[in-house]
Amino acid sequence: MGIYNILKLKSCSCPNCQHIQSWAIQFKYGDCWRHEYNLFDELVWDRNDVGVRAASIVLVEGISEDTCQNCLKGDFYARIFIDDNKIVTASLVIKNILFPIDSDGDYLIIN
Numbered sequence: 001m002g003i004y005n006i007l008k009l010k011s012c013s014c015p016n017c018q019h020i021q022s023w024a025i026q027f028k029y030g031d032c033w034r035h036e037y038n039l040f041d042e043l044v045w046d047r048n049d050v051g052v053r054a055a056s057i058v059l060v061e062g063i064s065e066d067t068c069q070n071c072l073k074g075d076f077y078a079r080i081f082i083d084d085n086k087i088v089t090a091s092l093v094i095k096n097i098l099f100p101i102d103s104d105g106d107y108l109i110i111n
Ligand SMILES: [Zn+2]
Pocket: 014, 015, 016, 017, 018, 019, 068, 069, 070, 071, 072, 073
């Protein structure tokens, strides 16, 4: 899968059983170099870039590294919203996004 970044989510619900816990999310957007981000952090660019730095609103799909401590399910998808290069929100979901065949990766530029 190559080099990705990590988003640390505190107090986020399991999409299967709603149990609240911390999660680490792998995603590929910005400079992909195992950067660790928290919500509201600004993305780093200029090395192994994926995506468009000038884009204003972007939806990025990630995947959870952790399994749920309650129902023991894992490999959930994450929807991460980027607003002017800041990670503003993220949630875990069961269904993946169906990206268009001609898309560049696991992200969608909205604006
Ligand atoms: Zn669960």
